[in-house]
Amino acid sequence: MNIPENNPESVHSNRQLSVVLPRTLYLVATPIGNLADITLRAISVLEQVDIIAAEDTRHSQRLLSHLGIRSKLVAYHEHNEDKVTSKLLDELEAGKSIALISDAGTPLISDPGYRLVAQAHDRGVSVVPIPGVCAAIAALSAAGLATDSFSFEGFPPAKQGARLHFFEQFATQRQTMIFYVSCHRIVETLKDMKTIFGDTRRVGFAREITKTFETIKRMELSMLIDFVEADDNQRKGEIVVVVEGDIAVQKSSTQIDHYLSILLDELPVKQSVSLVVKLTGESKNDVYKRALELKES
Numbered sequence: 001m002n003i004p005e006n007n008p009e010s011v012h013s014n015r016q017l018s019v020v021l022p023r024t025l026y027l028v029a030t031p032i033g034n035l036a037d038i039t040l041r042a043i044s045v046l047e048q049v050d051i052i053a054a055e056d057t058r059h060s061q062r063l064l065s066h067l068g069i070r071s072k073l074v075a076y077h078e079h080n081e082d083k084v085t086s087k088l089l090d091e092l093e094a095g096k097s098i099a100l101i102s103d104a105g106t107p108l109i110s111d112p113g114y115r116l117v118a119q120a121h122d123r124g125v126s127v128v129p130i131p132g133v134c135a136a137i138a139a140l141s142a143a144g145l146a147t148d149s150f151s152f153e154g155f156p157p158a159k160q161g162a163r164l165h166f167f168e169q170f171a172t173q174r175q176t177m178i179f180y181v182s183c184h185r186i187v188e189t190l191k192d193m194k195t196i197f198g199d200t201r202r203v204g205f206a207r208e209i210t211k212t213f214e215t216i217k218r219m220e221l222s223m224l225i226d227f228v229e230a231d232d233n234q235r236k237g238e239i240v241v242v243v244e245g246d247i248a249v250q251k252s253s254t255q256i257d258h259y260l261s262i263l264l265d266e267l268p269v270k271q272s273v274s275l276v277v278k279l280t281g282e283s284k285n286d287v288y289k290r291a292l293e294l295k296e297s
């Protein structure tokens, strides 16, 4: 990390900030509530770029006015993505610099932009992330659940049948899972999670992160449902739910790794796998796959 030791003021110097380049698409993260969460680099890039493509121009205008940045906004959202993508790429190819921002947080994370970034790569345009806040990562870091391996799964479906089906695919997932949940469906969604993951699965609940009425909790699912049902305020605002991975699967994979690491030192793969399958009752395919991974690493 580039932190000057004797001259804290130089952190504000241009040397540390981005000099915006032509023919470059910047993906600029913006705050998810607290406006102080914008980075110095984000401000510098937004000040310098030729065009700012924003999901909701009226919403982003408020942030830009707060930062004292004169508007050069164009709308870029799911309804005009097709048309505007090619216009923005033409501008980039003509030498312009563009910043893509979403209403909040990191662009492309459950927000528009995928097509633009993919085609920028296809057309040889430089793509530069300006990292900052992301609700999923803020919630994960505060959830008190395993962070060594996790998956981000976006919004569960709105209809119950599809939602249950959606959660089923994660029932025995070992990794921590992150979901964005609409406050209008929070109780039903937590109840469906309970059906699939069980009463005692631990979950992180992060609501209104960085805002005045922030709630950060970690509880078992059945307790969280009681907590949310008992307080109307917990069913308002923006919510991230972080679900613990399947502990039984985690334990068994640790045990498999332990046995394999001992046996593979002494025996060929086939024999090691056969012994571990006998010892643990796990599927031969899974153990074999893991043995090959361990061998390679």
Ligand code: SAM
Pocket: 032, 033, 102, 104, 105, 106, 107, 108, 109, 110, 111, 133, 134, 135, 136, 179, 180, 181, 182, 206, 207, 208, 209, 210, 211, 238, 239, 240
């Ligand atoms: N791009 C954003 C990001 O980087 O987090 C996410 C945009 S997505 C359309 C909006 C969802 O993100 C919300 O429904 C909520 O699940 C989550 N979210 C955004 N801001 C939040 C906040 N301040 N507190 C909790 N969740 C938030």
